[in-house]
Amino acid sequence: MIRIECPVCGQRPETEFTYGGDATVRRPEMTNEDPQAWIEYVFMRGNPRGWHREYWHHVQGCRQWIVLERNTLSHEIGQAELARDAARAWSRTSEAAE
Amino acid sequence: MKRLASGGRIERSEKLSVSFDGRRLPAVRGDTLASAMLAGGLGTVARSFKYHRPRGIYSAGVEEPGALVHLRDGDRHEPNVRATTTEAFDGLTSGSQNAWPSLRFDLGAVSGLASPVLGAGFYYKTFIGPFRQTTRFWKWCEHFIRKAAGMGRGTYRSDPDAYEKRHRTVDVLVIGGGAAGLSAALAAGRSGAQVLLVEQDFALGGALLSEPVGHAGDAWLDESAAELQGMENVRILTRTTAFGAYDGKTFGLIERVSDHVKAPEAGAVRQRYWQVHAHRTVLAAGAIERPMVFGGNDKPGVMLASAARSYLNRFAVLAGDRVIVATNNDSAYVAAAELAGAGAEVTLVDMRERIGPELDELINGAGVKLLLGHGVLEAKGWGRVRHACIVPVDAAGRAIGQKTIVPADLIAVSGGWTPAIHLWSQIFGKPVYDAGGACFVPDAKPEQHIQTAGTAMAAASMADVIEQGFARGSEAASATGAKGDCGPAPVGLDSGRFWQSDFRKTWAVFNLQGKTEGTAFVDMQHDVKLSDIDQAEREGYVSVEHLKRYTTQGMATDQGKLSNLNALSRMAELRGVQVPDVGTTTFRPPFTPTTIGALVGHEHGRHFRPTRRSPIHDWHVEHGAEMTESGAWLRPWYYPEAGESLEAAYVREASHVRAHVGIVDVSTLGKIAVQGPDAAEFLNRVYVNGWKTLAVGRLRYGVMLREDGFVLDDGVTARLAAHDYFMSTTTANAAKVLAMAELMLQTAWADLRVHVTSVTDQWGAIAVAGPNARALLSQVAGADLSREALPNNHFTRAQLAGVPVRIHRMSYSGELAYEIYVPSRQARQVWEALIAAGPEVNLRPYGTEAMGALRIEKGHVAGPELDGRTTLKDLGFEGLASSKKPFVGSVLRKRDVLEDPDRPVLVGLEIEGMSGAKAGALLFPAAGRTEGHGDGWVSSSTYSPALDRHIAMGLLKNGASRRGETVRVVDFVGNEVLTARVVANHFFDPEGERQNG
Amino acid sequence: MSHYSAFSIFKQAMRGNRGWSRAWRDPEPKDNYDVLIVGGGGHGLATAYYLAKEHGAKNVAVVEKGWLGGGNTGRNTTIVRSNYMMPGNTMFYERSMKLWEDLSQDLNFNVMISQRGQYNLCHSPGQMDAARRRGNIMRANGIDADMFDRAEVQRRLPYLDYSASARFPIHGALYQGRAGTARHDAVAWGYARAADKHGVDILQQREVTGYLWDGGRIGGVQTSRGDIRAAKVALCVAGHSGHLAQMAGLRLPIETHSLQAFVTEPYKPLIDTVISFGAAHFYISQSDKGGLVLGGDLDMYNSYAQRGGLPIVEHTLSSAKALMPALSRLKLLRHWAGVMDMSMDGSPFITKTPVDGLYLNGGWCYGGFKATPASGWCFAWTIAKDAPHPDNAEFRLDRFERGYQIDEKGVGPHPNAH
Structure with a gap:
């Protein structure tokens, strides 16, 4: 039973969550019409053996999407943050890069 | 074999009725079934798996490979129960298994004669048969093999007992209630941590219970147990096995609440499954003695030395009168002395040439005959041990002189000990090899949440056991923040020598030719011989997993608790490598076999999964509706009149809707409140069609895609206010749509000011459809529902039976229809008000089957068409897609294969003849062969009351250009071929005059 | 090398089983x-x-x-x-079934293919x-399939739960009589022995740690025990394909x-x-040894741990008891986990890759054994x-770009849902 530190609700068992997959793939902008960008986003995965950033949805709690660091080999749990915050930080870094 | 007149930790005065194969055993309170069997003089109590060899009682614990019996009869029958861990209770009935016609004369034992043939890999090399392209020969052989295999017999009866699950979080979990575990619990308990101590036996004490009554351990045990029982922060569970360690510091325990009584008391559960979250765990599961390998070492009368000692001291049963104790280490000496002290004639056969003076003294004092540098070459005797064949041996266990045959009825063996590290290894993987103890121990690291203590960590003396336990308990408690004073560690106890010092690492005894004499077993349940290991090595099955799988060693119900290390050692020897180089098998849960019902708890039968019910559910049931599953929901399928079949009922209900008016419960639809200034933009992104122009008070149908461009869902959304939309989804996809919306709004579209909230459970929904629908609602609601006041795809607010509701004018059936959205709590009230007003307009309820017939007549898509593999074009929705804006899936839906003009598209089918097409039938052209995947398939099918014919929808290649064509509808598995005319999928009132009227 | 037969078994037994090679x-x-x-x-x-x-x-080798x-x-x-x-x-799967039906004879190794339906x-x-559509497609392709109604299923499998308290009543079943089970280890050993006989080198205890390159082309592999050159390198490492x-x-x-x-x-x-x-998601059969073999759903999250979690243990066993109440008093002996290549449409890859000289066989989800x-x-x-x-023409890597998703369940690009 994996236990996830929900930033809103505290430590909760995995059975309250559903898994949402790789959180490192970034959705292209709505206006992006390049099929390859969408193929990459929808289908292609790094699938790391070790630490992984991934979405979990606290469906039986606060219904927030969470980005969790979790080790796919040892099942160790690392940091968790709201996906909303992760997305904001992401857009800030990409703006800075531009 | 006899019960002694005194001693033991049993209540002699409390006699219990216990039987085995109909024979009454002299059991008293405190016995196990095995000790009662020994007290009753039973030799053979079971038969082995493969050769049906007689099996006696080999151990006194969970490692028992032989003494498997069935317990209880009738509904409570339980096969494959270890007699050694079964607490005796009044009314216990047990019996032998895997033997025919009887335990004593088991015909299956003839397989033993063929044992040279039935060696490792036998089945892989034969029964191949000469016949190509068929498996029938093997199937025929297999029939007999399957009958011979298996152990106990399961039944087809339902279990009458109840089980329950509990969850608990503790600071410190201590697994094992022996000296180490008790010490750990004392330390942790005193420091103030919340402690859970679990012990699989019915009594605390572990190995201390096998010390003679009056041993110093008794007082220590009593005091420790009393102190622990007095602590409010310590909970003790006996009869409880920690069967597995899982991620998240979670442990599974099974508490056998009622297995020590004939049947659970009224209201009591049989077993309780605990899921424990423990911040720190001390594993003090002890160690298991290792067998010695020699000819006939599986016969009744061969037993672990520690077990002989347990039966003597704990159960006051002397397991033999003429005893050979065969060992390679110090730990069996006390047993030898005590057996002699109890009156047995004991010879101690030690493979070592020298022993320490204190052992010599102990043995001499007890009158035990000592043979150093000797081993038991073979146990002899028909059906049980009657003689032992003893030889002088060298350091490798090879005979170096002539054999002597001595009478013996018990050979007590000790080949050293194997720490029980299963739970540590289940989480942390590979253990390390302790060369001194010739065993695997945990690769302990301070950061691990499971720390091991006592003989499970190969502690070398009882003082070490207690010290380790106390230290690990104290560390565990302080790691969880407990700050109390642990006090002084308990004083060490003396309980004889452990195995590690001066340990001769040789387990097998060979004759002058270097072979075992007779048949020598490594795995005594699966009948794996030492020679099978040798053969596996010759054939190249040398890694530990190949060895295990090729010979089946370690795969029996004891999971190799006794045999694994001996098998590994033999392979290491054959390969000329060290034991760790051969590897160790992976420890997997459960530690001991675990009752399936316990892990299920109450989640079976009707409670296997939760049931969702609409707020009007009870009305449907009260009015005779047949209900049907729709995902987790139950919905009214049809409302049969007396004796009416489904087919008759839905036709009647659907006809009634078209002729008068019907009412149907659609509360199961997914409902999502979409609110915020950017709500329209959000809808624009999730739906393929445009939403910016939708006015307040209006409804719009929408279709949404998955990210990969396939159709996900459809539904109608109402604009309640400027920034307030009410979205509906299909029953099946409600959760998926909401989760996707939440993901988008919390990640990629976090800039949109929109909230989505599921309101499925807050709103009941009632559809009223039919020519009289307006009359009904106008009458009950007293609102102006005229065509002008409330055109199609508009909604209005009204009072219905005093309840404020929203009336959406929209139609799924193609009739003049309304959906009434009402707060759940008042849904039944509104429903009943409508029913009450019904007689004047001839209102009748209808179920999902009639609803399906009506929607097929109108050509609407539903689950069978939205099967996750269809595109907008496939379903004829291309026109709906906006070209002015991007939406979810708008790019990927244009991939080549999805734009292929040959794809099957939605068509209507008019079936010729009197019988209907089956959904799932394939479509083929009128002529030609019916092979391959066909031109398409029938997705939905019904008899149409309105058209008085069978119709269907289907997906057909190039369907749009094949209108008017006749196709064949082939149901291979139903053995039926029909013909159908391809038509548009809008069968009934294609212009929509009725719904717009 | 010994040819396996009842005769060879007997002959070897007479010699104390010391003659096996x-x-x-x-x-x-x-x-x-x-x-x-x-x-x-x-x-x-x-392969x-x-x-x-x-x-x-x-000149072929397998490195493991x-x-x-x-x-x-x-x-x-x-x-199977x-x-x-x-x-x-x-x-593709029907080709596999036909090969299974002849496999023991072909390999001279009893893989115990047991067509018990x-x-x-x-x-x-x-x-x-949905089952009818599947059954019809099977039959139209020459594969055996039958539909049974509830009464027929009850007649054949009387020990399932047909009571009024069954949460999900049984309506019927799609049946394939040629389906069944095989002895998994024997498949590996049988192919290994037969390949070896044809001169294939089987190299165990060598982990591939990298590739050798000839310009842009694969030229072999680096292993934990040295480099091995090869003109073509073919990956058959489902569970670890990504890596x-x-x-x-x-x-x-x-x-x-x-x-x-x-x-x-x-x-x-x-x-x-x-x-x-x-x-x-639950299935059950009984092995020749007598153990009931139970399978369940994925643990849902990406994992290489070869270790399962308790939620799925409970989920699987509750399915077992819901389906067949008599299982309640029987005992679980062992549970374990394997790691699966879960592809985006639930179907596999058998294909050349964009890298010259590199071939991929993977993405088997949890249907790989029957496909062997x-x-x-x-x-x-x-x-x-x-x-x-x-038969493997569509098992290409570019099928997602083309839109040719082979999605038996229709659940879309969610690997844990297939």
């Missing part, structure tokens, strides 16, 4: 191979065998990081069936319709997930067929001819 050699690697297969599971060994047997390849069959070949629930309905899948239970009218592809610079439409399996204590025969529950013979047969064809056979 190694089932396969333990050779030192050559400097250079024509084809080097990475992964000594069923698929890799079958090597068919390369040698069908295409006359003389641990022991043969130690991955999912030795962990699965051993079910060919009830696939999507174009691209149907005939498989029931796919249906619990709603909608499931019945090995990444070393060659490829990103795959695959996630690795763990799937649990369960076995009970051995009992006398209770269930003589394979049953798949339709109301939850055809997977090896088609992969061997693809490697030998540098073009796919029609």
